[in-house]
Amino acid sequence: MSGKDKLFDKAKVAVRSTFDDEELDMELNDLIIAARDDLRVFGLVEKAKLSDTVDSSLITxxxxxxxxxxxxxxxPDAQRFGELYKQLKDKLSFSTQYFTGGDYEI
Known part of the structure; x- marks a missing residue:
């Protein structure tokens, strides 16, 4: 699979996956990209974009x-992780350093 997101290996560990399947790899990579897109839509554009720069630990x-x-x-933990994601996204959106155009650099 080409074009893996830089967080792919961390995500694979996070979901406790040991699979070796190109289609599942693509699905996992697509979820990472969807997460970045969701953060971008929420106003956290520059910190969530796909790039070669290092994400902040909170964005990661x-x-x-x-x-x-x-x-x-x-x-069984989907709802709990979804709520934790929403809470963190809300906190990030209230911080001016994570908004598009902020002075904060990663």
Whole structure:
């Protein structure tokens, strides 16, 4: 699979996956990209975009929570991770350093 997001390996560990399947790899990568898109829509554009720069630890944590909330069909913790993601996203949106155009640099 080409074009893996830089957080792919961390996400694979976060969902406790040991699979070796290209289609599942693509699905996991798509979830990471969806998390970045969701953060971008929420006003956290520059800190959530796909790039070669290092994400802040809070952005990384938000992305991993999103992935954990949306990975798998029978995930008993999906609602809990989804709520944790929403709470962190809300906190980030209230901080001017994470808004688009803020002075904060990662």
């Amino acid at each position: 944590q938000a992305i991993l929570l999103y992935v954990k909330a949306n990975w798998g069909y029978d995930n």
